[in-house]
Amino acid sequence: MSNVLFIISNILIAYAVCVVAVTLVRKPTDIRYTFLNLFRHRRRSAVTLMAITLGGVAVFIFGGFVDYSFYALREQTIRTNLGHIQIYQQGYMANGNSRSLQYTIKDYTKVKALLLADPMIAEQTKTITGQLEFSGIISQYDKGVSTFFAGVGIEPKTSLLLGALDTIISGSDLSDVKPLNITLGSGVSNMLNAGYDDWTDLLVVNPEGGQNAMSALVRGVFRSGIKDYDDTAIKVPLATAQHLLQTEDVSKIIMLLQDTSQTEAVMARVKEIVGANNLPLEVHAWDELAIFYHQVVNLFEGIFLFIKTIVSIIVVFMIGNTLMMNVIERTREIATLRALGLSKSYIGRLFILEGIIIGLIGAVLSVFFGLIIAMLININGVPMPPSPGYTQGYLAFVMWDQDMHLFWFSCALPLVTALIASIIPSRRAANLVIAEAFRFV
Template sequence: MTTIMFYISNAIILYALLLVIVTCIRRPTDVRYTFLNLFRQRRRSGVTLLAITLGGVAVFIFGGFVDYSFWALREQTIRTNIGHVQLYKEGYLASGSTNTLNYTIPNYNEIKNILMQDPEIAPKIKAITGQIEFSGIISQYEKGVSTFFSGVGIEPETSLMLGSLDQVISGSDLSRIEQQNITIGSGISSALSAGYDDWVDLLVVNPEGGQNAMSSQVRGVFQSGIKAYDDTTIKLPLKTAQHLLQTDGISKIIILLQDTDQTESVIARINALIKTHHLNLESRSWNELAIYYHQVVNLFEGIFFFIKAIVSIIVVFMIGNTLMMNVVERTREIATLRALGLTKSYISRLFVLEGVVIGMVGSVLSVVFGIMIAGIININGIPMPPSPGYTQGYLAFVLWDQDYNLFWFSCALPLVTSVIASIIPSRRAANLVIAEAFRFV
């Protein structure tokens, strides 16, 4: 549906541009005549232009806000321990997600070296880390409280990059030296009444089904803004997690790239390396793993489409009303032109040209004022409340300079709607009966 509308809009824009170009070449006086007639009633034309401009600016600003929201959510999703690409042992996603410890990757260092030595993808990689996921119970026996947790064993040197949006609100991040120290989410911290420098006990089940326990000191408390994540997650050094679980394997390999746009090319190359080296692995991109991201994108795109539809309808009625009033006021003038020998198609083309001109002026004004307002908003941003499922608000900005489609639609909206709105008035003007038009009062 969107693709069909895109092609229809492009066809209308092409027709409008050809109409203006041909008129300027063959009948340049018609362009001057159009401007004089269009702005004969300055107040009415000014109100119409104001409505067109406000509609275009509203679409431009909201579209830029949506683009920024998509970008921010995408980057937050990627940097909350998902990365751009993830590698698993074959069968992990199909049946290992409920028992991750039975589908571990034993040769992590070998795979890491293969990836980092490949000349095609090595320059695009920002970080590679192994992770092991497990669950258990975390307790503070002195206070008699415990809660369920989802543990992530991660290499401390890469935790800052992969968890770059996790804000440490107490203490500090994981240490490469203090291997027994852990960091906990703010929700777990509140549930246990445990903070920086407190001791807690971890109880887990190893791959063989036995129980292991370990006492750890809380090095820091982090907050990502995602409530479900902060309420259940703890982080600890990868080697410590492997020692606790009595395994040498990892659950997944996470790759963080220099640029998100490189994801497709990198994952294609990784799949080629997997086949070449006969590795028992399967790969997934962040785009396939980020279900919540796609749900939010679909929701916002639906809202944006509804807003565009409402604005388009308003603009069509405003321009149609202006051109229809012009037809009524110039009834005798149209009759005179017809009596002098001008054809119906010529009269119709004049009114369509008026719609095209007012649409072009509205397009220019929409983009100019849209950029100005976006620049003002981006100075300090707009404070926004927390999104559903989040605990922290954020500053919203207008991302207007990285989306060609936003410029296209902000320009196309006034022009396409003006051409559509001019159809009925132009047909009415062309079909006036000359004898009756001269008697019009």
């Protein structure tokens, strides 16, 4: 749907540009005549321009807000233990989600060295890390409480990058810890009533089906802002998790890149290396795994489309009303021009030109005031409540310098709607009967 509207808008913009270009070449005085007629009634034209500008500014600001929201959600999703690229044992996505310990990657160190040996991957990669996922029961026997957890064994040093958006609310992270130290999600901490320097007990099932247990000291409590994650997550040093589960494997290899835009290129290169070395691995990009992200994006895009539609309809009626009033008030003038020998197509083109001119002015004003308001908002941001599924609010900004499509639409909206709104008045003016028009009072 959006692609169809984009094509139609481009066609209308091209037509408007052609009309202006032809007029400038063949009869440039028509441009001056159009300006004089358009602003003959300054108050009405000013109100119309104000409506066009407000509509364009609203679309510009809201579009920039949506772009920033998408960017912030994307980066938070990537940096909450997802990364840009994930590598699994072959068959994991089809069968291993519920049996993660049966689909683990062997020779993690060898695979990591193989990837970093490639110059292109090494240049674009911020870090490569292995993680071991497991689950079990965590308890505080002296308090008589326990809860289910979803644990992940991480390499402490790389966790500073991959978990960069996690907020430590008590204690510290795992970057420099002893083997028996762990960190808890805020929800787990609340359920256990456990915090920094408290001892807990972990009970897990290893890949062979046996039960293992260990006591661990809480090093810190973290909050990612994602409630479901914080309610079950704990982090353990990778070596400790491997010892607890009696394995040397990892569940997945995560690659965090320097720039999200390089994901496809790096993933293609990783697949080439995996294929060339006959490794039984499968490679997935972050957007294949981030289902919640796509749900939020689709929701916002639907809201944005609805707002654009409403604004477009309002602008069309405002401009159409102005041009139709011009036709009615200039009925005798139009009749005189027709009596002097001007063709219907020429009269119609004059009113089309008026619509295009007011649309162009509205486009320039929309972008100008939109930029000023966006810069003012971006000084301190706008406090926003938590998104669905999140526990932390955030500061919203208007991201206007990363997406040229936003500028295109803010300019296209006034011009296209003005062109559409001028069609009916131009046809009415062109089809006036000369004799009846002279009798118009």
